[in-house]
Amino acid sequence: MAKKLHYFDFNGVAEPIRYILHYGKEKFEDVRYEYKNWPMKNLKDSLPYGQLPLYEEGNRTINQSLAIARYVATLNNLVPTDPWEQAVLDAIVFNIYDFWQKVVAYIKEKDLTKKQFLKKEIMEETVDYFFSRFEKELQKNKGFFVGKLSWADFVFVGIVEASNLFLGEEIERKYPNTVALLNKIRSLPGVKEYIASRKPYTF
Structure with a gap:
């Protein structure tokens, strides 16, 4: 199932997600946009709430950096069961x-x-x-x-x-x-x- 993370070409709130994905040896496409070109109307209009980051997994998407981080962390045993x-x-x-x-x-x-x-x-x-x-x-x-x-x-x-x-x-x-x-x-x-x-x- 193809995985993509969309964010700007700097660290910001997406870098923890990138770290977790790399730590988990997850294969994903790290899609980056130049911040100086933001807002890019076509991209902004295509996003659920007009904001990055956006995470794709197959035909499913999640926005909000903490929701994404928590999800990919769960896949890599970084969220406790208790x-x-x-x-x-x-x-x-x-x-x-x-x-x-x-x-x-x-x-x-x-x-x-x-x-x-x-x-x-x-x-x-x-x-x-x-x-x-x-x-x-x-x-x-x-x-x-x-x-x-x-x-x-x-x-x-x-x-x-x-x-x-x-x-x-x-x-x-x-x-x-x-x-x-x-x-x-x-x-x-x-x-x-x-x-x-x-x-x-x-x-």
Whole structure:
């Protein structure tokens, strides 16, 4: 069954999905679009809600990055079978996306003065608010979010990397458990080879 992932030619919210697919040795077509050409009317009009990413599997499609990530993670044993652990991971992923929304607001802001203010707020307040909490979770769970490798770890690493791309920073540098998790994910079989083969991202 042919698999395709449609997204822009940078990391963003699709990179965790790419990581999971490569980790699982899944064969898929990594369809990428140049962001500078967005919105491409024909493409946008063809999407269920006019947004990327979109995942195809045969004649079926899913939109929404977290739904896609969770689905492909399920195929690769990265979602726990216990309902409570599932809920815990869902909460963690939503917390990660709460942080990401702050970065998205910065990305979308066109006024340079407001943009500078948002970045200052992110770097001086938002990062520590969230990452001090993420650090505690990782520390008490053997370097992962639930004691073993899961889809939340992939989502976290992808969002950290995307935030770094758009902010021009290394937001993880003061958080050793975060740095360790980034290194673990980047070193996984499949992921390591994918990272080595991709071109550097720019935005």
